Amino acid sequence: MNQKPNFIVIHTxxxxxxCVGVTGRRKxxxxxxxxxxxxxxxxxxSCYTTCPLCIPQRxxxxxxxxxxxxxxxxxxxxxxxxxxxxxxxxxxxxxxxTALVGRTMHTYPADYSYGFEYYxxxxxxxxxxxxxxxxxxxxxxxxxxxxxxxxxxxxxxxxRAAGPYHLPDHLHQTKWATNRAIDFIxxxxxxxPFLLFVGYYAPHSPHNPPAExxxxxYQRNDLDEPYIADWDVAPVNSGNVMSRYINLKGEELRVARxxxxxxxxxxxxxxxxxxxxxxxxxxxxxIFTSDHGELLGDHYLSQKNRPYEGAVHIPFMIMGPxxxxxxxxxxxxxxHDIMPTILELAGLPIPDDVDGKSMVSLLFGSExxxxxxxxxxxxxxxxxxxxxxxxxxxxxxxxYEKGSHFLTDGIMKYIWYDTSGTEQxxxxxxxxxxxxxxxxxxxxxxxxxxWRRRLIQELADRPEGFSDGTKLIAGKEPVRASEAMMxxxxxxxxxxxxxxxxKKKKPEENMNFTDKLIY
Numbered sequence: 276m277n278q279k280p281n282f283i284v285i286h287t288x289x290x291x292x293x294c295v296g297v298t299g300r301r302k303x304x305x306x307x308x309x310x311x312x313x314x315x316x317x318x319x320x321s322c323y324t325t326c327p328l329c330i331p332q333r334x335x336x337x338x339x340x341x342x343x344x345x346x347x348x349x350x351x352x353x354x355x356x357x358x359x360x361x362x363x364x365x366x367x368x369x370x371x372x373t374a375l376v377g378r379t380m381h382t383y384p385a386d387y388s389y390g391f392e393y394y395x396x397x398x399x400x401x402x403x404x405x406x407x408x409x410x411x412x413x414x415x416x417x418x419x420x421x422x423x424x425x426x427x428x429x430x431x432x433x434x435r436a437a438g439p440y441h442l443p444d445h446l447h448q449t450k451w452a453t454n455r456a457i458d459f460i461x462x463x464x465x466x467x468p469f470l471l472f473v474g475y476y477a478p479h480s481p482h483n484p485p486a487e488x489x490x491x492x493y494q495r496n497d498l499d500e501p502y503i504a505d506w507d508v509a510p511v512n513s514g515n516v517m518s519r520y521i522n523l524k525g526e527e528l529r530v531a532r533x534x535x536x537x538x539x540x541x542x543x544x545x546x547x548x549x550x551x552x553x554x555x556x557x558x559x560x561x562i563f564t565s566d567h568g569e570l571l572g573d574h575y576l577s578q579k580n581r582p583y584e585g586a587v588h589i590p591f592m593i594m595g596p597x598x599x600x601x602x603x604x605x606x607x608x609x610x611h612d613i614m615p616t617i618l619e620l621a622g623l624p625i626p627d628d629v630d631g632k633s634m635v636s637l638l639f640g641s642e643x644x645x646x647x648x649x650x651x652x653x654x655x656x657x658x659x660x661x662x663x664x665x666x667x668x669x670x671x672x673x674x675y676e677k678g679s680h681f682l683t684d685g686i687m688k689y690i691w692y693d694t695s696g697t698e699q700x701x702x703x704x705x706x707x708x709x710x711x712x713x714x715x716x717x718x719x720x721x722x723x724x725x726w727r728r729r730l731i732q733e734l735a736d737r738p739e740g741f742s743d744g745t746k747l748i749a750g751k752e753p754v755r756a757s758e759a760m761m762x763x764x765x766x767x768x769x770x771x772x773x774x775x776x777x778k779k780k781k782p783e784e785n786m787n788f789t790d791k792l793i794y
Contacts, residue, residue, distance in 0.1 A: 279370070279468040280596055281559040282617055283456075285549065286336070286472065287542060288329065288378060288479035289579060290565030292322070292588035293707070294539055300707065303498050305540060308547035309592070312563050316594025317602035317638055321685030325609045325652045327567040327579045327586040329400070332610055333380040336566075337361050337389060339614030339629035342653060343737070346760035348678075348753065349580075349655040352383055355772050356763070360626040362614040363470065364390030369623040372467045374459050377410070377452030378474025384772075391472070393463075395455055397448060399425060399432055399476050410451050417446060430481035430534065433517045435527070435577055437482030437534025439489040447485065448476050449538070453545035460552045470617070473549060475542050478569065482534020484541045491540060493533035501528070501572030502585075502708040508672045509575055519580075519657075520674050523572030535571060560595030560620060566610070574709070576674070580654045582681040582690045584707055587652055595620075597639060604637050605685050607650040649684040651733050655753040671697055678753030680741070682729055689726035693741065696749025700726065 293300035297310040297318060324332050331347040334340070338361060342348050358364075363373040367390055374393035378400075379385060385401040385408070388394040396403070397410025404411045414425055425448070428441040444450050456473045463469050477484070492498065501523055513521035523531060546563065553559045570576040570585040579586045591608065611631035618625050619633040636643040655678045678693040683703065690699040700714040700723050713719040727747065734742035738758065740751045756764070 278558055279621055281468050281553075281556055282366075282470045282562070282621070283549065283553055283559060284470070284472045284562045284613070284617075285475070285546060285564070286378065287475045287477065287539075287563075287565040289567060289569045290478050290539065290590060291568035291571070291585050292590050293584075294478070294536070294568075295590045297592075298590075301499050303492060303495055303536060306543040308543050308550055309563055309590075311550065312546075312561055312594045313592040314601055316561075316592060316598045316600070317604055319591040319593075319604050319606070319608050319634075321605050321607045321650075321683070322564065322589050322591035323607060323609055323650050323652055323683060324567040324587050324589055325611065325650065326654050327581065327652065328654060328657070329566055330381045332566040334382075335631075336610045336613055337363075337380045337382070339611050339626070339631045341609075341611050341630045341651075344628070344630050346757035347755075348653060348757075349657055349755040351755045355384065355387065355767050356382065356389075358389060360628060361390045362617060363388070363392075363472075365614075365618060365623060365626065366390075366470045366621060367392055369618075369621060370467060371621065372464050372469040374463070374469060375472040375474065376455040376459060377448065377472075378476050393459060395459075397452055397455065398474070399448060399481070409455075410448055413451060414446055418442060425483075426481060428481075428483055430483045432480055433578065434480050435482075435518075435521065435523070435531050436516055437480075437489070437530045439486035439537075440483045444485045444541075447483070447541070449484075449541050449545055453548055456549055457552055460549075460556065468621075475545075477538035477542055478535050480534075482531065482538060484534065484537030488537035488540045489533050490537075491533075492536040493529060498532055498536075502574065502710060504574065504708075504710045504712070506712050507574045508674070510674075519576060519578050521572065521577050522575055523577065528572060531571065535569060558596055560593060560598075560617075562591070562593045562613070564591045564610070564613075565589045580657050582652065582654070582679045582688075583709055584688075584703060587681065588703075588707075593638070599640070602638070604634075606637055606643070606646050607648075607683065607685050608634060609650055609652075649682050649729065651680065651682055651730075653680045654678060655755050671695065673697060680730060680734070682726055682733070687722065687726065689723070689730065691727070691730055691747060692749075693753045694750060696747060698723065698727065 296304050296306040297313045326342045328350045330350045331342045334345050367373045373391045375391040376395045377397045379396045379398050385403045395409050401408045428438045430436045510520045553561050567579045568586045573585045615625045615629050615631050615633040619635045676692040676694050681690045686704045688701045688703045698714045699712045701709045731742045735744040
């Protein structure tokens with residue numbers, strides 16, 4: 276290859292693996308443009324988030340590190356990370372023009388680029404929405420008076436409420452980000468290869484697709500119901516509209532599916548526009564993926580930060596020079612593998628502090644016997660607006676666990692809950708709905724012990740004390756951030772920085788660091 280290749284990384288937020296048409300797992304999902312990336316390249320069927328929350332996972336993409344290494348296990352905003360190596364900074368040092376439009380890597384401050392030369396944040400999660408965020412500035416400049424802005428149709432961030440968007444679709448973040456991506460491709464520095472991140476906030480709530488996409492699903496009566504197993508414990512009620520413990524049914528389910536599926540269909544239409552431009556540029560790799568999924572009522576849960584398939588199993592597909600058509604790769608991968616893969620494809624060195632592994636050997640037909648046999652994921656659970664009344668039940672209610680770990684090879688999945696030590700085992704190849712917990716099945720006890728031993732070794736050197744190297748130790752308190760990350764947060768506050776998503780505080784108001792963390 277004489278010329279260095281270009282890269283376009285299309286990343287959505289909260290997009291389930293089974294909500295891409297090529298998987299064939301959910302009724303009504305129609306994503307022909309996203310599917311075409313898999314048909315023209317490789318579809319990784321066992322891509323898993325190592326922490327099913329936005330900030331830790333995006334930090335893994337930026338650095339190529341797992342949460343154990345970079346130090347974040349929850350959606351905790353830390354001010355100004357002094358990152359020595361990031362994917363965009365390494366690409367920029369290697370002669371690439373680096374660009375990001377739309378949804379950011381959830382770093383703070385929002386206008387600090389961490390290596391992106393062309394940086395145009397347009398992000399509903401940003402603390403800059405009322406000041407300098409480019410999308411919200413565009414919205415203010417072009418919206419009718421009294422339209423209510425981005426949330427004028429009612430649905431809001433982290434709400435399960437849904438409804439059709441009330442403004443022209445060029446004022447929706449999905450189309451705005453696409454337009455800005457095309458602007459960059461059309462006016463880039465053609466003397467250099469480029470790395471472009473295109474960030475969509477959808478299908479993360481607000482569930483507000485344009486009316487034609489919302490109505491496509493609202494009118495259907497044959498869509499999948501949430502996956503509820505006999506080990507699940509129903510809540511007394513669904514609580515606040517932002518609750519993560521819900522019984523999604525009836526009209527509320529119909530509306531939520533219409534908003535979520537409609538957002539995905541709208542994204543797909545815009546991915547088609549980007550692919551058309553990518554084909555013009557030639558010599559371009561295109562990646563489509565998402566940070567984590569959306570439980571959408573499965574196991575009486577919504578949003579993310581749980582170890583079940585709806586939250587942790589994510590799409591990942593790539594097309595580009597030299598990749599054969601319609602490859603299906605079942606090796607377990609994660610977002611920490613993206614950085615070393617792109618660097619190797621670009622012919623650039625991979626920093627020593629990267630935990631991920633380049634997927635190039637898998638993409639070009641090699642049977643990589645050294646590939647990891649499984650992937651480890653974890654999360655410190657967050658309880659956003661849970662019902663005030665807890666259900667009275669003799670069953671163990673896993674919702675109130677403080678944290679969890681899982682291991683999977685794409686066939687079996689082992690789950691361990693930190694506080695109670697409860698274990699679950701699923702064959703996710705035949706039971707991707709996770710309806711049948713095999714952990715008590717006598718036929719699977721040997722398999723259960725084998726997976727438990729693997730997690731014992733994974734956690735053996737962790738400071739939380741989850742494992743002593745011979746057994747798992749329940750009842751240990753999971754942390755939201757490592758000691759090093761907490762120390763860095765305190766240091767940044769003392770230097771005058773504010774916390775992500777927080778209001779500016781006087782130094783004397785920041786005495787208790789952990790109380791000031793906002794998520």
